[in-house]
Each structure stands twice: as C-alpha cells, then as structure tokens.
Amino acid sequence: MAEKRFALLQGNEACVEGAIAAGMRFFSGYPITPSTEIAENSALRLPQVGGKFIQMEDELGGMAAAIGASVAGVKAMTATSGPGFSLKQENIGYASAAEIPCVIVNVQRSGPSTGLPTSPSQADVMQARWGTHGDHPIIAISPSGVQETYDLTVRAFNLAEKYRTPVILLMDEIVGHLREGVELRPAEEMEIINREVWDDPERARHPYRMDEGQLVPKMTPFGEGVGYNITGLSHDGEGFPTNSNEVTNAAMRRMLDKIEKNLGDIVTYEELMLDDAEVAVISFGGAARSVMGALDKAREMGIKAGMFRPITIWPFPEKQVRELAEKVRHIIVAELNDGQLTLEVERVVGGRCPVSHLGKIDGTVLKPDEILEKLKEVSK
Amino acid sequence: MASRLIDEYFRQSKLPHIWCPGCGHGILMRDVAQAIDNLGLDKHKVVIVSGIGCSSRAAGYMDFDTIHTTHGRAIAFATGIKLAKPELNVIVITGDGDAAAIGGNHLIHACRRNIDLTVVVFNNNIYGMTGGQYSPTTPTGDFGTTAPYGNIDLSFDLPALAQAAGATYTGRGTAFHVPQTVKLIENGIKNKGLSLIDCVSVCPTYYGRKNKKGSAVDMMKWQRDNAVDAKKAASMSEEELKGKLVIGEMYHREKPEYTAEYQKLIEKVGGAK
Numbered sequence: 001m002a003e004k005r006f007a008l009l010q011g012n013e014a015c016v017e018g019a020i021a022a023g024m025r026f027f028s029g030y031p032i033t034p035s036t037e038i039a040e041n042s043a044l045r046l047p048q049v050g051g052k053f054i055q056m057e058d059e060l061g062g063m064a065a066a067i068g069a070s071v072a073g074v075k076a077m078t079a080t081s082g083p084g085f086s087l088k089q090e091n092i093g094y095a096s097a098a099e100i101p102c103v104i105v106n107v108q109r110s111g112p113s114t115g116l117p118t119s120p121s122q123a124d125v126m127q128a129r130w131g132t133h134g135d136h137p138i139i140a141i142s143p144s145g146v147q148e149t150y151d152l153t154v155r156a157f158n159l160a161e162k163y164r165t166p167v168i169l170l171m172d173e174i175v176g177h178l179r180e181g182v183e184l185r186p187a188e189e190m191e192i193i194n195r196e197v198w199d200d201p202e203r204a205r206h207p208y209r210m211d212e213g214q215l216v217p218k219m220t221p222f223g224e225g226v227g228y229n230i231t232g233l234s235h236d237g238e239g240f241p242t243n244s245n246e247v248t249n250a251a252m253r254r255m256l257d258k259i260e261k262n263l264g265d266i267v268t269y270e271e272l273m274l275d276d277a278e279v280a281v282i283s284f285g286g287a288a289r290s291v292m293g294a295l296d297k298a299r300e301m302g303i304k305a306g307m308f309r310p311i312t313i314w315p316f317p318e319k320q321v322r323e324l325a326e327k328v329r330h331i332i333v334a335e336l337n338d339g340q341l342t343l344e345v346e347r348v349v350g351g352r353c354p355v356s357h358l359g360k361i362d363g364t365v366l367k368p369d370e371i372l373e374k375l376k377e378v379s380k
Numbered sequence: 381m382a383s384r385l386i387d388e389y390f391r392q393s394k395l396p397h398i399w400c401p402g403c404g405h406g407i408l409m410r411d412v413a414q415a416i417d418n419l420g421l422d423k424h425k426v427v428i429v430s431g432i433g434c435s436s437r438a439a440g441y442m443d444f445d446t447i448h449t450t451h452g453r454a455i456a457f458a459t460g461i462k463l464a465k466p467e468l469n470v471i472v473i474t475g476d477g478d479a480a481a482i483g484g485n486h487l488i489h490a491c492r493r494n495i496d497l498t499v500v501v502f503n504n505n506i507y508g509m510t511g512g513q514y515s516p517t518t519p520t521g522d523f524g525t526t527a528p529y530g531n532i533d534l535s536f537d538l539p540a541l542a543q544a545a546g547a548t549y550t551g552r553g554t555a556f557h558v559p560q561t562v563k564l565i566e567n568g569i570k571n572k573g574l575s576l577i578d579c580v581s582v583c584p585t586y587y588g589r590k591n592k593k594g595s596a597v598d599m600m601k602w603q604r605d606n607a608v609d610a611k612k613a614a615s616m617s618e619e620e621l622k623g624k625l626v627i628g629e630m631y632h633r634e635k636p637e638y639t640a641e642y643q644k645l646i647e648k649v650g651g652a653k
Contacts, residue, residue: 054460056459057456064453069460069464227443227444231439
C-alpha cells in the first residue's frame with residue numbers, strides 16, 4: 001500500500017498511512033468500532049516499517065503506552081471512539097500536563113454511553129476540549145474527507161511535536177468509513193516536524209525550562225543518559241513536584257499560552273462561497289460534506305449562502321468567526337449533535353448576528369435538503 | 381556503603397523523602413538501588429516508572445530517567461517505554477492499591493505478555509497517601525478508615541496472582557529482610573520477562589496504628605519473627621502457615637519474552653532496518 005502514490009482508501013486507512021508518513025512508529029490501542037480499522041492497519045503496517053503495534057488490555061492502557069513510547073522518543077498514536085475516548089481522558093490530561101507529544105484519534109460515534117453503535121455523530125466536540133479535568137492545553141483538528149484525513153494526520157503529529165502536546169484528530173464515522181481517492185504524498189514532499197531535543201545533557205535535565213525565543217521547552221528521550229523526571233504533579237523547570245503556587249501559576253500560564261499565543265500557526269479553516277454570502281453555514285468533519293451539496297442548490301435558488309469550515313476545532317477560530325458575523329446576516333451551525341459547536345459560535349459571535357443550530361441526535365446524517373430547508377427559512 | 385549508593389543513585393537535592401517516620405519504603409527504595417548496583421547496570425539505560433501513592437514517590441528520588449505516571453497505569457506506561465526501546469531496563473515501582481486494585485488489569489496483562497519489566501510492589505497493606513483505607517492486600521478482618529468494622533474482603537497473594545497470569549519470576553521480600561529482598565529484585569531484573577517482587581513494607585502511621593501493630597520497630601520485628609522461606613513453607617501445612625509471611629523466590633521459568641518476539645515479527649515481515 002505504501003509504495004503506491006494514489007489509492008482508494010477509507011478515512012481510517014488514510015489515517016494510518018498519514019501517521020506512518022509523519023513518522024509514527026508506535027501504536028497502542030483497544031478495539032472499538034468505528035475506529036478499529038486504524039488499529040488493524042497499524043498492526044499490519046507498523047512492523048513493515050520497523051515500528052511497533054500493541055493491542056492493550058483496555059483503552060486506558062492504550063493511551064498510557066502511547067505516552068510511554070513518546071517519552072522513549074518514538075512518535076506514538078492511539079485511536080478510539082465514544083466510550084473509549086471517555087476512558088482515555090485521564091491520560092490525555094497527563095500528556096497535556098507533562099507535555100508529551102502524542103496523537104489521539106477519536107472516530108466519533110453516537111452516544112452517550114454505548115449509544116447507537118456505530119452510527120455517525122459529532123457529539124464529542126466539547127469532550128475533545130474539556131474531557132479531562134483541570135485547565136489544560138489541547139489541540140483538536142477535524143478532517144472532512146479521506147485526503148484531508150491523510151494530510152491532517154501528518155499535521156496532528158507536527159503540531160504534537162512542535163507544541164509538546166496531545167493532539168486530537170477528531171474524525172467521525174462518516175469520514176472514517178468513507179472511501180475516496182487519496183494521494184499518499186511521501187514524507188520527503190511534506191513538512192515533517194520532530195520535537196526539539198537538547199544536545200547538552202545538563203540542559204536536558206530541565207525539560208520544562210524555556211529559553212528566550214523558544215516556543216516550548218525542549219525534551220530528550222529516555223535512555224539518552226540525561227536522568228530527568230516527569231510527573232503529572234505540578235512541577236518546576238526540572239520536572240520535579242512543587243507545592244509553590246507561584247511556580248504552578250507560571251507553569252500553567254506557559255502551558256496555556258503556548259496554544260493561545262500561537263493561534264495564527266495552529267488555527268486553520270476553509271471558506272467556501274463566502275465572498276458575497278448573506279448566510280453562512282458553519283460546519284465541520286463529515287457534516288460539512290452535506291453542506292457542500294446544499295450550497296450548490298441554494299445558489300441555484302438565488303440564496304447567497306457560503307460555508308465556514310473550522311479545520312482546527314480547538315482552539316476555535318474565534319477571530320475569523322467574529323469577522324464572519326460582521327459580514328453575514330445569519331449563521332447556521334450544522335453539526336451532528338445537539339448544539340455543542342453552536343454554543344461556541346454563539347459565545348464568539350456575541351450577538352453580532354443571529355445564530356441557528358441545525359443538528360441530528362438520532363444517528364443519521366444531515367441531508368443536503370434539510371440544510372437547504374434551513375437556508376430557505378433563515379433567508380425569508 | 382550506603383553513602384556511595386546515595387551518591388550514585390539518588391537525587392540528594394530531593395531528599396529527605398516525604399515518607400512518614402518508620403515507613404518501610406525508604407529501605408525498599410534503597411534495595412532497588414542496591415540491586416541495580418550489584419548487577420552493574422548502565423544507569424543511563426535504567427528507567428524507573430511509578431504510579432500514584434506513597435510507593436510511587438520513589439521515582440522522584442532516584443537518579444535515573446524517571447516517570448511518575450497516573451494511578452494504576454505505571455505498568456501500561458512502562459509497556460510503551462519498553463516496547464519502544466527494548467534496550468532499556470524498565471523497573472516499575474508501584475504500591476498494593478496502585479498495582480492490584482486500580483492497575484490490576486495492566487498487571488495481569490503485562491504478566492500474560494511476559495514483557496521484560498520488573499515490577500517492585502511496595503506493599504504496605506493499606507492506602508497510605510489517602511489516609512488508611514483498606515487495599516487489596518489488607519488482611520481479612522483488619523481495620524482501615526473504610527473498614528471501621530473490620531475488612532470482610534479476601535486479600536490478593538500478589539506473587540501467586542502474577543504467576544497465574546503468566547509472570548516468569550515472582551517472589552516476596554520484606555522491609556526487614558534486606559539482603560534477601562535485594563537478591564529477589566536482582567533476579568527479577570535479570571529475568572527476561574515479567575518479574576514481580578512483592579515487597580512487604582511497614583506502615584506504622586496508618587496500617588499499624590489502625591491495627592494496633594505497635595511501633596515501626598515492632599512491625600519490623602514481626603516481619604523478622606514470622607517470615608518463613610518459600611522452600612520451607614512448601615512442606616508446611618495450612619495450619620502451620622497461619623499468621624506467617626511466606627517470603628523468598630516463589631516461581632521462575634523461561635518463556636518467550638514479548639519485545640523479543642515482536643522483534644522477530646518485524647524481521648519476519650522485512651521491517652528490520
């Protein structure tokens with residue numbers, strides 16, 4: 001599969017190929033539909049490139065082992081869905097606090113709980129942001145197609161390595177099981193980012209201390225002779241537990257700022273037919289595909305509609321959506337949940353224009369005609 | 381001797397440790413360092429992984445690459461480290477609650493895989509960090525803050541549990557039996573597979589106080605006076621073993637080790653560089 005440049009792949013398969021191109025050499029996970037093909041293909045492909053796959057005893061272990069591998073210096077990923085995503089939250093928080101790069105794929109399915117397996121859903125938007133306890137930095141990005149899954153998986157690893165943070169690839173069942181043609185661009189033709197490592201062992205003993213001009217502190221893999229400490233406790237620059245409120249505050253601020261102060265680099269989005277749009281639909285992931293169909297029909301009917309598609313879900317493209325709200329008469333948020341992204345859009349829009357929610361919570365997809373009806377309704 | 385061990389293997393700026401006066405964990409932590417020293421391991425290739433609880437604070441004091449993880453997950457983190465870099469000696473320091481309650485699933489499956497980790501359980505028979513709740517190794521009938529009328533749970537025999545799950549080296553030491561415990565840890569590190577050493581600590585602050593076991597010294601004397609070597613215990617009746625603590629090597633056999641088997645798999649599919 002890897003030798004071919006073009007292939008017809010499922011989103012889940014493209015995710016694995018993208019991960020390998022990005023340098024993933026470790027996958028640990030637990031079977032759960034609709035993400036299982038990611039584990040299956042990792043099991044097949046990783047040993048072919050000298051990488052390791054392990055099916056762990058549970059989702060918690062899948063997350064923990066991926067962090068362990070990353071600490072050892074190997075790019076690592078895990079994949080899950082719904083209930084498994086809930087179980088991974090504990091160690092996602094650890095990766096966030098200890099600043100260990102890793103990628104977590106969540107192929108969203110209907111919930112809550114076991115829900116309607118394994119119908120599509122996008123109801124983990126808020127969990128992707130706030131699933132683990134405590135204030136914490138996180139990045140979540142969401143692909144709308146198979147090619148984008150390949151490309152965004154590479155980006156997920158790049159962001160994880162660059163910002164020393166867990167990155168959530170927020171897929172959904174639609175994209176995970178969608179088959180499309182995909183160009184498997186080889187690593188040499190893409191930007192591949194690897195974490196910055198200290199050469200000097202003395203400096204490496206301070207894995208959380210930053211020099212001027214650094215984006216994040218450098219880290220060094222275990223086993224290189226450094227002898228440093230990592231903990232999920234509040235820690236100082238050396239990685240040792242601290243009870244100091246001042247040290248904790250500074251460390252928290254630095255961790256949160258590494259995302260908040262680099263939005264220009266992290267936030268990506270797509271704008272479609274927005275130049276003259278009077279109504280904007282905000283949608284993401286698999287749901288955005290239905291919006292595309294609706295827009296063509298709406299334009300034929302003379303409704304000036306366009307789409308704003310956040311690719312980076314967290315941090316949310318606040319500035320762009322605020323600007324959009326100044327331009328259009330109405331915003332519709334089309335998503336497969338009961339209004340999770342709508343909440344964020346409403347917060348950001350702050351009354352600049354009306355915001356409507358169009359969603360599904362029954363395990364079915366939004367049909368283009370349903371979106372068209374909503375467009376007609378708000379355009380009256 | 382002790383001071384050289386401290387110079388070589390401990391982060392002196394992080395000492396003294398946080399453990400209570402009389403706690404057995406300091407002795408057990410030293411035992412781990414002594415075992416590493418006796419084997420002459422390259423300290424740059426040793427990784428200490430711990431979970432959460434009193435036991436798991438040990439990682440922060442030991443001068444290796446150390447990682448203090450989440451509650452119960454030390455073995456799962458260690459599995460990732462070991463599989464990613466099999467050349468590392470990965471030692472897990474965990475507690476009875478950490479390893480056998482919240483982390484029980486990771487423990488038995490690491491045993492089943494026979495992955496080359498050395499799991500050293502600082503077993504104080506209680507949840508110490510949270511103030512004395514009964515654990516999976518609190519003896520039946522004993523007291524804890526969550527067992528105010530006596531514990532009705534039956535307890536785990538950790539080496540037997542690990543053996544049944546597939547571990548290839550198991551044993552039990554105590555805070556009192558230092559040379560024997562060091563030897564068990566050494567053997568565990570040498571074993572190419574999952575090794576579990578149940579190191580019975582003393583917790584005078586919670587377990588001891590709740591159960592009227594006397595001072596730390598009294599508790600250590602109890603270990604001295606009631607320990608029976610596994611070889612001798614094999615010929616003793618259940619009645620004779622009542623109230624005794626069986627120590628020593630419990631089990632040792634060879635089986636294929638997980639990371640070595642995975643390397644073979646990589647070679648088989650042509651993925652070796």
